[in-house]
Amino acid sequence: MISEQTTVPPSEARILPSTQACTPILPGFTCGLDVSLRVIAGKWKPLILYFIAQGGPIRYGALRRAVQGVSDKMLIQQLKELEVDGLVKRTDYKEIPPRVDYGLTALGRSLAEALVPLCSWGTQNMEEVARVFAERDLSGQ
Amino acid sequence: MISEQTTVPPSEARILPSTQACTPILPGFTCGLDVSLRVIAGKWKPLILYFIAQGGPIRYGALRRAVQGVSDKMLIQQLKELEVDGLVKRTDYKEIPPRVDYGLTALGRSLAEALVPLCSWGTQNMEEVARVFAERDLSGQ
DNA sequence: ACAAGTATGCACCTTTTGGTAAGTACCCTA
DNA sequence: TAGGGTACTTACCAAAAGGTGCATACTTGT
Numbered sequence: 001m002i003s004e005q006t007t008v009p010p011s012e013a014r015i016l017p018s019t020q021a022c023t024p025i026l027p028g029f030t031c032g033l034d035v036s037l038r039v040i041a042g043k044w045k046p047l048i049l050y051f052i053a054q055g056g057p058i059r060y061g062a063l064r065r066a067v068q069g070v071s072d073k074m075l076i077q078q079l080k081e082l083e084v085d086g087l088v089k090r091t092d093y094k095e096i097p098p099r100v101d102y103g104l105t106a107l108g109r110s111l112a113e114a115l116v117p118l119c120s121w122g123t124q125n126m127e128e129v130a131r132v133f134a135e136r137d138l139s140g141q
Numbered sequence: 142m143i144s145e146q147t148t149v150p151p152s153e154a155r156i157l158p159s160t161q162a163c164t165p166i167l168p169g170f171t172c173g174l175d176v177s178l179r180v181i182a183g184k185w186k187p188l189i190l191y192f193i194a195q196g197g198p199i200r201y202g203a204l205r206r207a208v209q210g211v212s213d214k215m216l217i218q219q220l221k222e223l224e225v226d227g228l229v230k231r232t233d234y235k236e237i238p239p240r241v242d243y244g245l246t247a248l249g250r251s252l253a254e255a256l257v258p259l260c261s262w263g264t265q266n267m268e269e270v271a272r273v274f275a276e277r278d279l280s281g282q
Numbered sequence: 283a284c285a286a287g288t289a290t291g292c293a294c295c296t297t298t299t300g301g302t303a304a305g306t307a308c309c310c311t312a
Numbered sequence: 313t314a315g316g317g318t319a320c321t322t323a324c325c326a327a328a329a330g331g332t333g334c335a336t337a338c339t340t341g342t
Contacts, residue, residue: 028271030209032264033191033256039263039270043182043330050174060289068171071331076290085273097288097339107266114258115174121255122180123173125248129180130169132227184300201319212301217320238309238318287340298329305321312315 039085039111044070044078046115049104052088053112057103087111180226180252185211185219187256190228190245194253198232198244228252 029035040046044067051066052058058066064075079102082088087108093099104112122129170176181187185208192207193199199207205216220243223229228249234240245253263270 029263029267030188031191031260032262032267033187033260035263035267035270036259037187037263038274041184043178046174046178047171050172061287064289072290073292073332074330077330084277086269092289095288096337098290098337100289107269110266111262114262117255117258118177119172119174121173121252122170122176122178125251126170126173126176128227128248129176132225133169133179136225202317205319213320214302214322215300218300233319236318237307239307239320241319283342285340285342288338289336291335293334294332296329296331299327301326302324304323307318307320309318310316312313 036111036114039087040115042078042081044074045082046118048075048078048082049087049108049112050115050119052102052104053109057091057101059099059101063102082108177252177255180228181256183219183222185215186223187259189216189219189223190249190253191256191260193229193243193245194250198242200240200242204243223249 029038040049047067048063051063055062055066060075064070064072067075079088079090083090086105089103089105089108091101091103093101170179181190188208189204192204196203196207201216205211205213208216220229220231224231227246230244230246230249232242232244234242
């Protein structure tokens with residue numbers, strides 16, 4: 001039986017220095033990345049989080065316009081989930097017409113900060129990604 | 142007409158220092174974060190990327206065992222997409238029985254690095270997230 | 283008076299995603 | 313000779329995700 005451990009000699013530095021062990025501490029989560037993904041899973045959550053982080057407490061309508069392409073249903077739904085997950089704080093001013101805004105909790109703020117490198121990566125590699133996507137769409141479907 | 146711009150005075154530092162502008166450079170993408178999300182969207186891609194980053198070029202079977210809970214269908218599918226998107230490099234040794242391994246391209250490696258903070262966040266806040274999830278599951282389903 | 287904006291809720295439907303289970307062709311080990 | 317490992321592929325199906333459109337109740341602008 002061939003062990004995968006021994007196929008990669010320890011002398012070779014194939015492992016990224018900063019990409020360290022995914023420690024499976026708690027049951028139900030395979031690693032830290034898994035935890036984060038459960039919280040921000042969904043088409044819109046990371047963007048919502050990020051826009052709130054940028055705009056400070058932001059009104060519903062403004063957020064709606066910022067996150068291009070979301071429907072009301074989705075925005076509300078995701079905001080609710082982010083709220084019960086303790087990342088977003090909803091403030092209802094009980095006015096008429098309605099006024100509500102959304103800000104981040106300390107937990108939400110720290111998650112938003114963790115998204116910064118991902119945002120930078122996208123900005124830096126936007127052209128390359130756009131090119132690949134264009135090819136993919138032209139050829140096979 | 143009330144402008145949202147003016148409701149937040151510039152004197153207040155509500156905007157996170159490191160969470161800077163989502164610059165909409167190319168059409169089709171709203172911002173850098175949007176670009177990244179398009180590439181790693183899917184239940185397994187970030188984990189796959191991360192495990193490959195850790196294990197150097199890793200064989201299919203080993204990856205399969207590392208990413209707990211994936212089916213063959215999903216793993217293969219996501220690996221293919223990651224390959225055409227230029228993040229993963231597949232090496233087929235043309236042996237019998239089959240031997241194939243998966244490594245990262247330069248682009249993939251940089252993306253994996255951008256995932257590091259997200260992984261750390263999850264590790265640090267694992268307990269809090271687990272608590273919130275438990276409450277949520279107990280009460281309103 | 284009428285249209286538009288405010289922040290949602292709800293019903294209905296389609297699309298996407300993902301899981302299960304089977305099969306392939308070949309090898310090695312017990 | 314039977315069983316397990318290798319890296320996939322395919323067909324079928326269930327569940328989740330997400331979109332559309334309508335409704336609310338009140339205000340402001342034209």
